[in-house]
Amino acid sequence: MSNNVIIFDTTLRDGEQSPGCAMSLAQKKRMAKALASLGVDVIEAGFAAASPDDFNAVASIARDIKGPTICALARCNDHDIREAGRALQEAEKKRIHVFIATSPLHREHKLKMTKEQVVTKAVAAVTLAKSFTADVEFSCEDALRTEKDFLAQVVEAAIAAGATTVNIPDTVGYTTPTEMFDTIHFLKTTVPNIKQAIISTHCHNDLGLAVANSLAAVEAGARQVECTLNGIGERAGNCALEEVVMAIKTRANHYGLDTGIRTEQILPSSRLLSAITGSVVPRNKAIIGDNAFAHASGIHQHGMLSHPETYEIMRPKSIGRIDTSLVLGKHSGRHALVDKIKELGFDTASEDIERIFADFKALADRKKHITDADIEALVFGQSSTGPWQLAQMQVTSGSGDTIASAAVVLVGPNGSEHREAATGDGPVDAAFKAIERAIGMEVHLEGLSVNSISEGIDAQGEAQVRVRYAGQNFHGRGTSTDIVAASVSAFMDVINRISRQMAKAS
Ligand SMILES: [Zn+2]
Incomplete structure (x- = not known):
């Protein structure tokens, strides 16, 4: 055999x-x-x-x-x-x-x-x-x-x-x-x-x-x-x-x-x-979870330093988990970016390098050190597109006696513009409501979480949204250095997933 x-x-x-x-x-x-x-x-x-x-x-x-x-x-x-x-x-x-x-x-x-x-x-x-x-x-x-x-x-x-x-x-x-x-x-x-x-x-x-x-x-x-x-x-x-x-x-x-x-x-x-x-792996998931190779206890850490195999049955590298010292920034060129994308395990021939490089430059203007997690987020950035695009958004956050509000301009499936505004409990809530109104779709928000996916004060935030619509669960995610923008991009992601699924079903 x-x-x-x-x-x-x-x-x-x-x-x-x-x-x-x-x-x-x-x-x-x-x-x-x-x-x-x-x-x-x-x-x-x-x-x-x-x-x-x-x-x-x-x-x-x-x-x-x-x-x-x-x-x-x-x-x-x-x-x-x-x-x-x-x-x-x-x-x-x-x-x-x-x-x-x-x-x-x-x-x-x-x-x-x-x-x-x-x-x-x-x-x-x-x-x-x-x-x-x-x-x-x-x-x-x-x-x-x-x-x-x-x-x-x-x-x-x-x-x-x-x-x-x-x-x-x-x-x-x-x-x-x-x-x-x-x-x-x-x-x-x-x-x-x-x-x-x-x-x-x-x-x-x-x-x-x-x-x-x-x-x-x-x-x-x-x-x-x-x-x-x-x-x-x-x-x-x-x-x-x-x-x-x-x-x-x-x-x-x-x-x-x-x-x-x-x-x-x-x-x-x-x-x-x-x-x-748009559905994220739990941190403790075997092999691929963020914590799968993290050793927190002092005894384990000591053992690991003396000899990795004391507590590690697999090398992180064997599944493609790498930590590299090469950090990219504002002055990194296209070549360094391509090398980094390769190193992270992506097939550069099939990626849209032009688009990633443009997004990279835009991010580098806002953020000093671009980490591996940032690069991954950039590579994945356009994985979910349309039919709805957020063309413009303005939010004000409420504090004291100011009410949070949001105004959005969305471009719909046939190129039509939809403008709406809403108030809410905080800028994220206001933005979600304005988007729902503009599209004419009401979803039930089941959860929203924002995590930082890279380190430092200018870290990129990754937002995950879970919603229910027509008896089904949908997930969306979005990244940005701004947590309101990350949440809104995750919400747009989920709205687009629902719209695509509905179009497919009809
Ligand atoms: Zn089966």
């Missing part, structure tokens, strides 16, 4: 369909490029039959992203599979991923199908998918709540029909590590043609076990893990790519396995995703 674990990334499909993570076409393409640089083996680009936008995203990633296999998801019906095949047409390497639910609950209540009907449908789907590409993955949705004998029967039939990967997903995040191990072991020892396919797993994190369950599957012989960056995905999310990859790497002595991931790209890719979705 191979020592290589295939990393199947579903950030753009399972991740993107989760609440608050919707991405525009440009954002999906940018993320797909980052995933290719990260070295994932397969990019699941979307569900082609879901909507024309999803179709275009898959087709455009298939056309432009080289390196990884590009995969499209399809239910076991002719229309879905043909759309997937059509969307993947221009891919260098393509895979169609078909799925059908196999558990009794799903068969009886959702599909209203017998076991035999499920097998027949699975076989027909794999056969049709094979007419578009030799690389076909078959998934038994809710596999871990499926009768074991029936699971083995479906898997055998799918492989016989030509499936080259069989995926055993814990769709509802219900299983445990030993149960997962036993299931994969059972399939390996029971299904006669199992050697003709790669066993895969896809775990959800409802009980916080997605990574543990994926690793258990790997120990039992699975050689593909489906995962997402930052663990985003339906409900509590998916198996986190960075965690499963670093567990395999750090514990090579235990697993004896490897992945093709360029781990130094983990942090830049993870931060790009946060910037695109």
